[in-house]
Amino acid sequence: MGDFMVNYPNKKEAYKDKNISAAHRGMTLERDINDTNKYYLDTDKAAIYKKPTPITIVNVDYKSRETAKITEAYFQIPSTTDYNGVYRGQYIDFEAKETHSRTSMPLSMIHQHQLDHLARVLKYGGIAFLIVRFAVYDETYFVPADRFLKQIASSTARSVKHEWFQENCTLIPYNYVIKVNYLQIVDKIIDGGNF
Numbered sequence: 001m002g003d004f005m006v007n008y009p010n011k012k013e014a015y016k017d018k019n020i021s022a023a024h025r026g027m028t029l030e031r032d033i034n035d036t037n038k039y040y041l042d043t044d045k046a047a048i049y050k051k052p053t054p055i056t057i058v059n060v061d062y063k064s065r066e067t068a069k070i071t072e073a074y075f076q077i078p079s080t081t082d083y084n085g086v087y088r089g090q091y092i093d094f095e096a097k098e099t100h101s102r103t104s105m106p107l108s109m110i111h112q113h114q115l116d117h118l119a120r121v122l123k124y125g126g127i128a129f130l131i132v133r134f135a136v137y138d139e140t141y142f143v144p145a146d147r148f149l150k151q152i153a154s155s156t157a158r159s160v161k162h163e164w165f166q167e168n169c170t171l172i173p174y175n176y177v178i179k180v181n182y183l184q185i186v187d188k189i190i191d192g193g194n195f
Contacts, residue, residue, distance in 0.1 A: 048085030
């Protein structure tokens, strides 16, 4: 099998590899989570949103309103985590990371201020976790923040092995409608069950 061409309505062409999993072809973890959160909101299940990254715009190429383009900007302050919201009366806060490594998730993907933020959320009674996708295996894991923080505190390694995720985290199965149904695991946390 080889490549095939996809023609889009805007007349642009893209080539796709037929050997890529149809489930996630062209999708990223962030888009899958955004779709999931929209589903949760549309079905009145939860209100969870992606946090915007605060930036200061320095320069804009403004030939016309339709073609305005930011050409220079900088981050105002370090952001905390990617997502937060409320579900079943509980505050939820989490970070999403996607790695293309076959062996591990490099710790360089997550910043110390994000880890500190997750620890504070736990300290004040919120539910904090990471969602980590190993793209090469098409595996998405629910990673409780307390387990992740303990793991990195007890090791000098610069990454967390894929095997650690397999042994210590919960695999989130892909579903066409609810692509990253992480609330099924949050339910178990709220109800005090094992996961």
